[in-house]
Amino acid sequence: MRITVTVDGTSYTDDVEPRTLLVHYLRERLGKVGTVVGCDTSNCGACTVHLDGHSVKSCSVLAVQADGSEVTTIEGLARDGQLHPVQQAFHDNHALQCGFCTPGMIMQSIDLLADNPDPDEHAVREGLEGNLCRCTGYQNIVKAVRDAAHHMRPGAGPEAERVAGADTGSRTASSVGGGGE
Amino acid sequence: MIPAPFDYVAPSTVDDAVRALADAGEDAKVLAGGQSLLPVLRVRLAAPTKIIDLGKIAELRGVREEGDHLVIGSMTTHYDVQRDSLIAEHAALLARATDTVADPQVRHRGTFGGSIAHADPAGDLLAPALALDCEMVIQGMDGRRTVAAADFFEDFFTTSLAPDEILVEVRVPKHTGWPAHYEKFNRVAQAWSMVAVAATVRTDGDTIAEARVALTNMSAVPVRARGVEEALVGQPATAEAIRAAAEHAAEGTNPTVDANADVEYRQHLARVLTGRAISAAMAG
Amino acid sequence: MTATIEPEVGKGRLRKEDERLITGRTRWTDNLTLPGLVHLAVLRSTVAHAKIVSIDTSAAKEMPGVLAVYTGDDLDPEGKIGMPCAWPVTPDMKSPRRPVLAQGTVNFAGEGVAVVVARSAGEAQDALAEIDVEYEDLPVVLGLENALAEGAPLVHEELGTNRNALWVFDSGEAGSGGNVEQAISDAEVVVKRRFRQQRLVPAFMEPRACMVDPTAAQLTMWSATQIPHILKTMSALTLGLPEHKVRVIAPDVGGGFGGKIAVLPEEIMCLLVAQKLGKPVKWTESRSETMVAAHHGRDQIQDLTIAANRDGTVTGLKVELLADMGAYLGLVGPGVPILGAFMFNAIYKIPAYHFACTNVFTNTTLTDAYRGAGRPEATFAIERMMDELAAELGMDPMELREKNWIKHEEFPYTTVSTLTYDSGNYEAATQKAMELFGYEALRQEQRERRERNDPVQLGIGISTFTEMCGLAPSRVLGSLDYGAGGWEHAAIRMLPTGKVEVITGASAHGQGHETAWSQIVADQLGVPFEDVEVLHGDTQSSHKGLDTYGSRSLAVGGIAVVKAAEKVIDKARKVAAHMMECSEDDLEFSGGKFTVKGTDRSTGIGDIALAVFAAHDLPEGVEPTLDSEAVYDPENFSFPHGTHLCATEVDTETGRVRIRSYVCVDDVGKVVNPIIVEGQMHGGLAQGIAQALYEEAVYDESGTLTSGTFADYLLPSAADLPSFTTDRTETPSTTNPLGVKGVGEAGTIASTPAVVNAVVDAVRHFGVNDIEMPLSPMRVWQAIRTGEKAAGGPGAEAGGGLGSIDAAHGGAQ
Structure with a gap:
């Protein structure tokens, strides 16, 4: 499936398998490896990103569900060398x-x-x-x-x-x- | 881990979703907020061939008034339920229970209808829905039907939803201004409820006029604590009366046994927590 | 050259490590990739004990993206490869071969049975479902006493027993004390207790991962490990690889807590498969795999007998342990309970002591080091016993401890278990802790709550602990039959521009070595903190080391850094004397400068580094380098100590425990960085408290781990823990030049008994004298109700999980 997602201010359009988790899309397709996977039951929260302005566990969202959305990761926080x-x-x-x-x-x-x-x-x-x-x-x-x-x-x-x-x-x-x- | 492969559709209307579900047959799963389903798919405890995502159906989101009922769209998120002014006014019990569901990230994605349709006996929204005599509005290929909460929950993870039906909204009789409390007992913040009690009461002066009490995880399905309710009505709003009424809490329950609690302890907790829930509700 | 005026050591420097970690620019092993990388997925046994009748991999090999599927026999046809155990605790220790993948039998649920190699991780996982394994069930051995019972089925038929080893220390025989049986028979008071150390999961946050590149000159392995150096040597030994052709890199590693002290079958598998295919391979485990396949910790039954006089003087201590090894021996697994042997006598002057530990095999995941490794078990047992003895004697538990502990003027003190404690001041730490805690006021409140029969009862728990850390003097390890030494290596490279590279054999995974080592070197060389770069975790740059565990990094590795810096200064002194045309004896070094005594003539270390780089004019016979290295072998352990006080509120109606306040005053010797030390304490406390109240790895009767996910294994979140009041006293160690002791495990070691003592104290008037860990609400409630020691839960089914009952039922939405 083709999706378009804005991640840390940049728009990406990609074909993904429906089963691809948002976190795997971020890590493996976009190279946003700052967001990590710590468990497989949605307990640890290590994969938390913002999806349309709200925190979500990106291991519990399919990449296809993020189609048309904006995602902010840890890598998109600092601006011009200035930490959040x-x-x-x-x-x-x-x-x-x-x-x-x-x-x-x-x-x-x-x-x-x-x-x-x-x-x-x-x-x-x-x-x-x-x-x-x-x-x-x-x-x-x-x-x-x-x-x-x-x-x-x-x-x-x-x-x-x-x-x-x-x-x-x-x-x-x-x-x-x-x-x- | 990564889910097994599946096909995915995200219809934009309920009609399309129902049709897609009917076409897909037994191996399809409906995806609401996905906060229970996706972990299950990841560890491959389930491997549906088709996922029908309700996330793009705008009509399933939101809360509205219809006479003496509130109508909550099944895809309304926990986060929105917690903050909805109509729910705060007319069904505070739902908001208080929703406050305790999982964690903030999960509440951003997880949905009211999804939790109810998932029917986990430790889920925190089943007992409040039962206590408030909610009605489930269900749509299938043959149109819509309405099922009372008392008839909706049938067994562990099992409801009266047919495989080709979708829970579209929940009708909640208004309990305007009823103070409410959801007393949840678990071992750590992330854990499921071992036992929890949903309570909301209406007082008339110093007398308890009406009470609604239901229990989480005390049977395969949520349990209405009728004995407690009956014992409360007409009583003065005193600690003693509440304690006496709470003694009825475990009647008719049939809890499971796990490492956290045996039957005796769960039934004991039900009594203690019921008293606390009612007291907390009345304290506002 | 800017000289540092104020010493760096002792400053609360913010960490150098943080920048990459807070911005997501990290190098976790799973973040790394290589051209042509292929992925491994391991099929794991779902049964605890069975003969493997057949493994059919043919369908899996046909799956999309699959390059290969291997069984144990494919990877090791001769059945020669065994995972290493470096600690044969006794000469007659039984040591079964642990294959890379199960061969012939599976011995625990979670053991690898086959491995799929595919182009993507998803495809590798998909293919696992297509492997058909036929098992023939064997009887499952679970539970320490069951395993030792007459006629019990055997985990390893060929060993003829489930007993791995019996290790004994007796002070009468060793000549370090009296005969304990005599002490017990002569005693005015004898208290016996049995405690259970439940099985725990280390639960580092980064799952384990490994990548191997066979295409370079050296076979390079990246691994989420605590022990890159040991892993390199052990990989070479295990597979017969030439050691100089192996390079191991531990990049950013997300916690270990002992759980990453291992040579993994998966690491060996990656090495084998990468070489077979000639392609880089990566294995990253899921958390579900971690839970069943990574080693667990603790799991002991402890029988203690303490003898005392009526006045509270302890006269003897007898300790009999059963320790569950799981199905195989881990790298240091058999030695873990033995480390505790030296710590049961703790801070007390006990004249007679006997320790015996029987290591036992069961059909469970193997156990090995977990934060504290042997010392938490010992500390728990003795601190619980002191409270029980105090209750028996009707004494205040602190008064009893005070009566028996080593007084500050008695150091150095050689204990009944033969260790020599160099320094300590238990009185000072205790006094400070009691003041911060408000001990008397809380005792008063406790009395009041008891008198009014308050549904919420208050209890106070004490733990006055010490530990041995800075593992370890090599000669001591040798005497314990450990397979290696305990030294550490450091090197310093003085760059031409005056900047400094420090190489350390310690391998940090969250501790903050880059910051602390920079502080040490800044002081030693008189260079700015910012001018120091610390290199570690890559056997090519940091070529020598024994890695990070046992609170050893600072007390051993940090001292090696000091020694290397001293050598740099010695070399520089010769050059400085030459440059300033004076005698070396006329020079004094301070603040990064050599100054000719009584003059204002000076030369900075940076100028010397540049002069040495140019090498145009060096004194005769001086090599053109200031670079130096040192290997430091400690002469003794170090012995941090502290007093921990915990107040708990117990809801007697539900059994729920709430920590009302937690105060600890620790003495970890001199402190390099107080912020890092405090952080170590906080984290250690959280883990120790979690053992007391929450965590337990539970097997059902078929040997299935029912607490097999983070949904079932209860790790506390921020919402479950209190804020801690931490403070310090400072009694320098006398056995190393920095006076440091180590802090990595102190909080975990001390806190568990403080919490359990507090809960038992809250409900002792109901007749309770123990509650088994973890102190779940049900156990506490049952103890109160029955007025006796509470047993475990009724079922082995974990509550919780993906669905609260069984996620497989699924829901409609």
Whole structure:
């Protein structure tokens, strides 16, 4: 089947087998290997990307289902060498060790901040319940997300624009992740 | 892992979907949000030859009012159910249960109708649908029919849907302003419900006027806790009355046994959690 | 040349590793590809024990995209290849051959039976379904005591027994202490307990993967491994390959926790198939494969007897273990429980000690190292025993510990198990932890809750632990019959521009070596942190090493880096003296500069590096290089310790446990990077807590792993864990120049008993004196209700899964 998908701002048209999972399309066809596969039961969340502005597990979406959609991956976050505030916060707070879960964690963290720009610890933990990490014990991840929230508050600087609109509750594809205008 | 090969269609109307399903025969699967189906395909516990994706059918999404009912399109996502103002007002129990379904990513893709049609006994939307006396609107080649929730769930993963039928919408009698709570008990956040209790009540002054209580994973199908409901009606809204009523929670249940819980423990949990669900609902 | 003023060691440097990891520019093995790459998929046995009657691969060979299908007999017709075990713990240890793919019989569900090679991973998987294997069932051996029972069926008929080895240490015989039977018979108080260490899955997040390229001059293997150097040597030995023709690369590796200390049949399979076909091949496992085929951890039954006087003085400890090896021996599997032998006496002065461990074969996935490897089991058992003894004596459990532990002025202290602890201060760590925890206030609340019969009861759990890490002095490993040494290698290359390349034999997979090693070298050479590049994980650039496990990287590998840097400075000193026309003795080195004492004349290390590169004017007999290498063999283990305190709330109506607060004060010696150390603690705690409360690999009676996916094997998410309060005391190790001890396993080792002690403490007044791990709500509830030790669950069916019951039923939508 022929599909057209915009990934990290670039439009791609490809023929894919219907059984191709979105994550395999990203990795094997487009070379977007920043998004990884950690399990086969949709538990680990390592493959999380944004599909039309919402986080999804790209192992549980067929590539054909993404036809006509916009996808943002971990590789589409940084702009002009400038890290997304959530990426920066993960670094600043030592929120990763082996880093395998990190792309999914960052993508889900951005999503949760779009829904709740000022989450307390409980809200962060609940918002990341679909992502497993075996290295960090989550404490620094929680810290990083709250730190990012602080930096992304309105008026916190130009990076904050990339999740603007979250405070009004109106989300659009371009309001999350910085990926898909 | 990668699913076994299959053909794929994504019709844009329900009529086309029903026709495609009828044409495809036994080995077809309907794809709603795919959050249960795709993992099953990946580990190759199922290998349908044809997938009929309902994702492009706009008419299956959304919530509307029809007199004293809400009508929820089967492809309405969990995320939208959680945030829908009509559901918040008229069927809060559905929103509270949906809050507990899986995780945020899954709630973005997973659908209300998909969960109900999947009929996993540990699924979190079956008991609320039963408690609220929802009606399932089903379409097949012979047109539409409506089945009460009490008749819809037949066994583990089995409903009254015929192989060539699709669940198109769910009609929910309005329970306007009824406070609600869904008390879910699982071992880790990602795990399925060991037992859960859906409860919503209407009070009249200090008296419980009506109550709707149903249990998740206490039998092959969701169980309406009629004994609890009857014991509550007309009682003062006190902890003692709730506790006494909750003692009826395990009546008529037939839970499975697994490493997490035996029958006795599940029935005990049903009683404890029922009391907590009702109290939490009444606390608002 | 900018000299660093403030020491780098001790600074909370943010990690150099992060940039690629947070932007997705990673090199996981599965990300890599090569021209003409073909893919492997392994058919795995669905039965636990059976004769293979026949394997028909003909239909699979006809499937689209399939290049070849091989069975064990195809790859190894003579049946000579066996996966290596490097730790024959006793001379008479029984060691069955573990073939690359099952030959003749399958011995656990998940064992490879055939391998498909195809142009795509999908096509390889499709073909698996077309392989027809006929099995003839053999009796399945499950459970340690069943396996040892008279007349029990055998996992390996040819061995004549399911007993792998019996390993014994006795302080009376060793002369390090008294006779334990005497101590027990003389004791005023004797407490006996049986504990079960459930089977665990290491659950690194990156599934294992391997790619082999046979088309280059060397046979090159990329693998998601913790041990590229050992893997290279073992591959050569296993297949008879010339070692110099093998190169192993561990690129970015997504966690290991011991689970990637292995020489995999799949790695050997990749080597064989790549050479057969002359094409690059790749194998990447699915998580479902990881669960059944990658080695598991723990799985012991522990019988302990502790003897004491009424005043609380411990007089003897007897430990009898049964340890499940699974169906075969892993690389270090038989030695894992033996590592615990030295740690049951823990921080206590125990005058008589006996340890005996029987390793046992069963028809299950093999067990091997998992974070802590032997030491968590020992720490759990002794810390649980101390609480049980305290309860028996009516003493406060901390007071009992204090009465028996080694006082800070008693170091160095040689224990009853013959190790010499170099340093420690249990009093200081404990005092700090008690203050942070608010011990007395929580005890008060506990009393109040008990008095008012609160449905939520509070419990306090203590774990005062030590561990041996920095594996290991080679002579000690030799005395334990381990097949290799415990040294580590480092090299430093001084580049002409003054930049520095550091080569380490440690192989990081998330620990942060690139950052920490840069800090060490920056201090040693006086160069900026940013000017140091750390190279590891490729046997071509990092040619010598013994890799990363056992909290050894800093305490062994980090010291090798220091030693190499010292050699660089020694070489540079000669050149500096020549350049400044002075005697070497007149020079002092500081902040990256050699200064002539009492003058302002100086030369920077960078200038010297350039001068050496040019080599125009070097002193007589001096080689034109500053590059240096060192191999460091530690003289002793290091012994981190700490006091962990856990408060749990137990909902007595449901049995649910909630961790109310967790405080730990650890002493890991000198700290190179406090941020990394804290991160290691957090992650370690999470894994130890998960053993206490959540995780268990469960087999049903047919030998099928019922917790075979992440939907059934319960890993905690962020929503399931609390925030931890971590702090440190700092008692430097006296046996290495940095004073460091190691931190990789401490949290895991210490936390499990703290949690279980807390839960038992919360419900002890119901008559409970133990609850089997994991402390599921049902087990806790049953323990409360029956007032006795709770048994396991009623069924072996895991709850959960893809569908909560059986996903195969499928749903309509």
